[in-house]
Amino acid sequence: MSFLTLQNISKRYGQFTAVEDFNLSVEKGEFVSFLGPSGCGKTTTLQMIAGFEEPTMGTIHIDGNDMTHVSPNARDIGIVFQSYALFPHMTVAENVAFGLEMRRINKPERHQRVMETLELVRLADFADRFPKALSGGQRQRVALARAIVIKPQLLLLDEPLSALDAKIRESMQIELRHIQNTVGVTTILVTHDQAEAMAMSDRIAVMNMGRMARLGEPFEIYENPGDSFTSNFLGSTNLFQGKVSSVNGNEVSVDCSGTEVRVQGTSETGAAVSVAIRPEKIGLVEPGLGFFDAQVRTRIFLGTSWAYQMDSDLGAFNVSLQNTGHRAAGEGEAVGISWQADAVGLLAEG
Amino acid sequence: MNKWLPPYLLNGPALVIFTVMLVVPMVMTLILSFNSFDFYGGIQADDYGWHNYLEVVKDSYFHEIFARTYGIAVAVTLICALIGAPEAYILNRMSKTWRSVCLLAILGPLLISVIVRTLGWALLIGNNGVINEMLLGIGLIETPLKMMFTTGGIVVALVHVLVPFMVLSVWTTLQKLDPQVESAALSLGASHFVTLRRVVLPQVMPGVLAGSLIVFALTASAFATPAILGGRRLKVVATTAYDEYLNTLNWPLGAAIAVILLIANVVVVMSYNRYVERKYAAVFD
Ligand SMILES: Nc1ncnc2c1ncn2[C@@H]1O[C@H](COP(=O)(O)OP(=O)(O)OP(=O)(O)O)[C@@H](O)[C@H]1O
Numbered sequence: 001m002s003f004l005t006l007q008n009i010s011k012r013y014g015q016f017t018a019v020e021d022f023n024l025s026v027e028k029g030e031f032v033s034f035l036g037p038s039g040c041g042k043t044t045t046l047q048m049i050a051g052f053e054e055p056t057m058g059t060i061h062i063d064g065n066d067m068t069h070v071s072p073n074a075r076d077i078g079i080v081f082q083s084y085a086l087f088p089h090m091t092v093a094e095n096v097a098f099g100l101e102m103r104r105i106n107k108p109e110r111h112q113r114v115m116e117t118l119e120l121v122r123l124a125d126f127a128d129r130f131p132k133a134l135s136g137g138q139r140q141r142v143a144l145a146r147a148i149v150i151k152p153q154l155l156l157l158d159e160p161l162s163a164l165d166a167k168i169r170e171s172m173q174i175e176l177r178h179i180q181n182t183v184g185v186t187t188i189l190v191t192h193d194q195a196e197a198m199a200m201s202d203r204i205a206v207m208n209m210g211r212m213a214r215l216g217e218p219f220e221i222y223e224n225p226g227d228s229f230t231s232n233f234l235g236s237t238n239l240f241q242g243k244v245s246s247v248n249g250n251e252v253s254v255d256c257s258g259t260e261v262r263v264q265g266t267s268e269t270g271a272a273v274s275v276a277i278r279p280e281k282i283g284l285v286e287p288g289l290g291f292f293d294a295q296v297r298t299r300i301f302l303g304t305s306w307a308y309q310m311d312s313d314l315g316a317f318n319v320s321l322q323n324t325g326h327r328a329a330g331e332g333e334a335v336g337i338s339w340q341a342d343a344v345g346l347l348a349e350g
Numbered sequence: 351m352n353k354w355l356p357p358y359l360l361n362g363p364a365l366v367i368f369t370v371m372l373v374v375p376m377v378m379t380l381i382l383s384f385n386s387f388d389f390y391g392g393i394q395a396d397d398y399g400w401h402n403y404l405e406v407v408k409d410s411y412f413h414e415i416f417a418r419t420y421g422i423a424v425a426v427t428l429i430c431a432l433i434g435a436p437e438a439y440i441l442n443r444m445s446k447t448w449r450s451v452c453l454l455a456i457l458g459p460l461l462i463s464v465i466v467r468t469l470g471w472a473l474l475i476g477n478n479g480v481i482n483e484m485l486l487g488i489g490l491i492e493t494p495l496k497m498m499f500t501t502g503g504i505v506v507a508l509v510h511v512l513v514p515f516m517v518l519s520v521w522t523t524l525q526k527l528d529p530q531v532e533s534a535a536l537s538l539g540a541s542h543f544v545t546l547r548r549v550v551l552p553q554v555m556p557g558v559l560a561g562s563l564i565v566f567a568l569t570a571s572a573f574a575t576p577a578i579l580g581g582r583r584l585k586v587v588a589t590t591a592y593d594e595y596l597n598t599l600n601w602p603l604g605a606a607i608a609v610i611l612l613i614a615n616v617v618v619v620m621s622y623n624r625y626v627e628r629k630y631a632a633v634f635d
């Protein structure tokens with residue numbers, strides 16, 4: 001049996017349904033991210049796991065025990081809140097020691113574990129400071145230390161990195177993943193940043209409007225998003241709308257505004273579908289040599305890559321090209337568009 | 351034009367009022383307190399000295415009055431803190447409608463004239479008052495309880511009117527608390543009571559201390575309530591000064607008492623404030 005199981009969880013506020021029929025099983029030591037747009041119910045789900053909200057329906061099991069109606073202080077869960085929620089009147093060391101005190105751990109051991117954990121988050125020199133005198137990144141690490149020092153069965157992180165700037169965030173992501181590996185605690189991370197979810201998780205649960213849209217390993221759901229919401233939410237995707245003109249075994253021909261596009265998949269002739277391709281999987285060739293021609297509308301240099309916006313008979317779309325040190329096609333030029341056969345996906349229209 | 355002039359001009363009216371209404375009478379009181387007084391000749395115009403102050407400092411009669419005044423002030427402050435802080439916490443957790451209703455009830459005493467309110471208390475706690483009549487009626491007591499003209503009566507009536515200052519002061523600090531901090535304490539295994547004691551209370555302490563300051567200062571200089579509920583014999587400093595002025599007609603002594611009260615209050619309030627600021631400077635902004 002899985003370590004954490006959410007079964008048919010729903011949460012209603014009056015008429016409004018914040019979370020609906022949510023199912024998830026998390027293995028021990030696994031790192032799972034909840035990813036979704038603002039208001040999709042990520043925090044609500046996390047609060048139900050933590051015990052601050054009670055589900056309207058469904059059950060929550062942790063390590064085989066029914067925890068659905070157990071109060072938060074009896075769940076043995078470490079939480080890092082979005083606002084960090086440090087105790088402002090306690091020093092860093094006192095903050096971290098609080099959970100151990102509640103567990104009646106004697107002073108010498110308490111001190112030792114606090115210092116070990118502060119060492120782990122590289123804050124040992126700040127033990128006697130008050131939270132007020134810390135930077136955002138340091139506060140975040142105190143919050144993390146406070147949550148992991150109690151060696152919880154489960155660690156919940158609610159957008160812990162959202163207040164940090166891009167550089168610190170990246171290093172904190174690596175650090176957080178490293179700490180999670182070291183401690184080996186089962187972790188759930190809430191985020192609306194897809195890159196963060198990709199970088200850190202064993203599995204990602206993509207949420208949309210209170211429901212789970214897709215669950216899987218980062219690479220798997222990036223490559224096979226399954227629906228256009230997930231596809232668009234995980235990085236950007238170009239969608240060409242069209243109608244299936246013929247089906248030939250495993251290969252479908254789609255008529256996109258007069259251009260024939262071949263895709264692997266199954267469908268029926270006449271069905272309305274979308275052909276999806278990620279910007280980085282499109283290649284530029286000489287005009288006339290590709291599947292169709294397009295014209296460069298704008299070109300932006302991003303350092304590691306070029307970002308193109310293209311115009312074509314199929315509509316506007318984006319291309320992202322690695323910067324290989326050669327001069328790339330300029331604005332206004334005509335180019336041919338090509339891709340590997342397995343780079344395109346077929347999404348049912350809906 | 352001089353760049354300092356406009357601010358002074360703008361402040362002019364307020365400065366004039368402040369000077370005429372506050373500074374002048376204070377200085378006059380200060381001068382008066384050094385005048386000597388003779389029962390037959392009245393105030394001796396050119397005879398100045400420390401004797402009024404010496405009289406207050408030496409006479410055990412005045413010691414008792416000062417001790418009583420500050421005893422009442424400390425008691426009222428403590429009781430206000432004990433009642434007001436939990437009251438504010440509960441208020442903060444109420445739904446909007448109930449909060450408005452309760453806030454009105456709490457602020458109610460401030461809307462009523464101090465004389466009317468105190469006479470109300472006199473009706474309630476007097477020997478023939480409502481409480482005594484009731485207790486006598488149901489046979490719980492045989493002689494009326496003495497509540498009027500006691501320090502206890504004064505303390506109760508003062509708490510009644512001053513507790514709103516404590517509630518408002520604590521409530522403002524409570525509103526600045528991050529509710530997630532309480533959740534954090536719970537998630538770390540603390541019970542609700544421990545959360546309240548270890549996490550909420552220390553954070554609202556600055557509010558409690560600020561409220562205490564207001565309550566203490568207002569109690570130490572309170573006049574109407576002790577005058578009505580304390581009667582002629584149970585005096586506090588403010589009523590003693592009043593009696594010296596109006597009954598004994600010894601204005602210089604009354605002035606000296608008033609000046610000592612003022613200085614004592616300023617010293618207490620300032621050192622307390624200094625202490626609070628130093629204590630919390632490292633913790634809160
Ligand atoms: N107490 C409440 N009463 C009514 N509706 C609520 C309540 N709490 C949350 N909601 C609603 O439930 C939905 C989900 O909220 P939730 O906080 O879980 O979103 P989220 O996915 O965490 O979003 P974000 O990324 O912005 O934090 C939102 O539409 C929100 O308005």
Ligand SMILES: [Mg+2]
Binds near residue numbers: 042043044
């Ligand atoms: Mg949220």
